[in-house]
Amino acid sequence: MILVSACLLGTNCKYSGGNNKSERLAELVKDYTLLPVCPEVSGGMPTPRKPNEITGGSGEAVLMGSAKVQCKEGTDNTESFIKGAKETLSLAKKFNIKYAVLKERSPSCGSSFVYDGTFSGKLVNGRGVTAALLMENGIKVYSENGIEQLLKDIQKDSNSMKKDEV
Numbered sequence: 001m002i003l004v005s006a007c008l009l010g011t012n013c014k015y016s017g018g019n020n021k022s023e024r025l026a027e028l029v030k031d032y033t034l035l036p037v038c039p040e041v042s043g044g045m046p047t048p049r050k051p052n053e054i055t056g057g058s059g060e061a062v063l064m065g066s067a068k069v070q071c072k073e074g075t076d077n078t079e080s081f082i083k084g085a086k087e088t089l090s091l092a093k094k095f096n097i098k099y100a101v102l103k104e105r106s107p108s109c110g111s112s113f114v115y116d117g118t119f120s121g122k123l124v125n126g127r128g129v130t131a132a133l134l135m136e137n138g139i140k141v142y143s144e145n146g147i148e149q150l151l152k153d154i155q156k157d158s159n160s161m162k163k164d165e166v
Helices: 023-030 059-064 078-094 129-136 147-165
Strands: 002-005 034-037 052-055 068-071 099-102 113-115 123-125 140-143
Touching (some): 002 078, 034 078, 052 059, 052 113, 059 078, 059 129, 078 129, 099 129, 099 147, 129 140
Parallel strands (some): 002 034, 002 099, 099 140
Antiparallel strands (some): 052 068, 113 123
């Protein structure tokens, strides 16, 4: 089973009320069970909602309490983002998830890049809150652009498991 940002599977849970459907990701349903999640909705955020960015660091810093997630007007939504990350991790543990495909650039789901907190469209290296929490707990996180690497890693991991069992 693979945890997937629900917006990538066509669920209209993106901050704007739309989605980020990935046809390539949708094809994985043929071979894998996909578990769609939206950490922001799980954390109590409405759809649509004002865009949020991490200020003062990345997802790891938010989890440590040294950065915040807020909207442009300054409303602090950190608590909702942490709650959603924890709900997502709980689901991942419940279903023994080892892999996740999450929406890049999201303050929740970004695995390599997030916006810099100035609402200017500038990207910086960093992870979203949920991606950081999942990775801290040993779950391999990929962006929607990393599906080929995900498939290689699944194959490699399943081959090594078979060797260990012999």
